[in-house]
Amino acid sequence: MKQLSVAIDGPAGAGKSTVARQVAKQLGLIYVDTGAMYRAITWKALTHGVDLTHEETVTQMAQRTDIRLSTDIKGSDVWVDGTTVTEEIRSPEVTAHVSTIAGQSKVREVLVDKQREMGRKGGVVMDGRDIGTHVLPDAEVKVFLTASIEERARRRYQEMIRRGYEVDLEELKEEIGLRDEKDKNREHSPLRPAEDAIHLDTTGLSIDDVISRILHLCRTNL
Numbered sequence: 001m002k003q004l005s006v007a008i009d010g011p012a013g014a015g016k017s018t019v020a021r022q023v024a025k026q027l028g029l030i031y032v033d034t035g036a037m038y039r040a041i042t043w044k045a046l047t048h049g050v051d052l053t054h055e056e057t058v059t060q061m062a063q064r065t066d067i068r069l070s071t072d073i074k075g076s077d078v079w080v081d082g083t084t085v086t087e088e089i090r091s092p093e094v095t096a097h098v099s100t101i102a103g104q105s106k107v108r109e110v111l112v113d114k115q116r117e118m119g120r121k122g123g124v125v126m127d128g129r130d131i132g133t134h135v136l137p138d139a140e141v142k143v144f145l146t147a148s149i150e151e152r153a154r155r156r157y158q159e160m161i162r163r164g165y166e167v168d169l170e171e172l173k174e175e176i177g178l179r180d181e182k183d184k185n186r187e188h189s190p191l192r193p194a195e196d197a198i199h200l201d202t203t204g205l206s207i208d209d210v211i212s213r214i215l216h217l218c219r220t221n222l
């Protein structure tokens with residue numbers, strides 16, 4: 001029997017990964033962070049001096065790249081061709097360039113194939129921008145998480161400080177706004193809610209509140 005698939009989409013900093021990881025843990029499902037895959041390719045291209053705007057080169061590189069995501073609930077480890085890049089893919093440099101890579105349809109096709117393969121048998125909680133609309137359109141549960149830009153910037157600020165980066169809250173707000181605009185307005189699989197997605201504004205909600213609401217939705221689909 002196909003197991004439950006849960007798609008969690010939304011803009012940057014809406015809390016998707018924290019929430020998705022916990023939902024997966026509680027339900028014994030695998031968590032797939034698709035943003036980490038776009039980040040991994042961006043990191044590799046930057047590290048190897050590849051022209052990020054050259055779609056053909058980036059696509060071929062993506063095809064040859066072995067991306068592994070930790071399915072262990074404790075971590076969010078990511079490996080590229082056997083090298084751990086968990087911290088590196090969250091750097092401001094990767095964050096600033098990831099939308100360029102994510103805007104390329106052929107690169108997306110390569111990563112979407114990998115994501116669909118991971119979700120083929122169900123039993124996954126996948127988060128991203130196009131999971132409910134494109135990657136797993138048949139997911140039983142689809143959630144579109146949002147929060148005000150102020151709240152999202154504050155959350156990202158705290159995360160970056162925790163990781164040891166010096167960041168400015170106003171600059172972060174601007175960067176998040178810019179990335180959202182690019183993600184929403186790109187031609188291929190733009191950020192938008194699936195028609196059958198449940199919208200959840202997490203501004204002012206605790207993480208536990210959000211998790212329990214999504215768990216409730218999942219349990220009604222079991």
Ligand code: C5P
Nearest residue numbers: 012034035036038098099102128129130
């Ligand atoms: O989720 P995260 O903020 O780590 O995603 C980084 C970037 O990857 C997003 O800003 C977006 O450009 C891209 N992305 C995407 N489709 C996904 C997941 C992420 O285009 N499914």
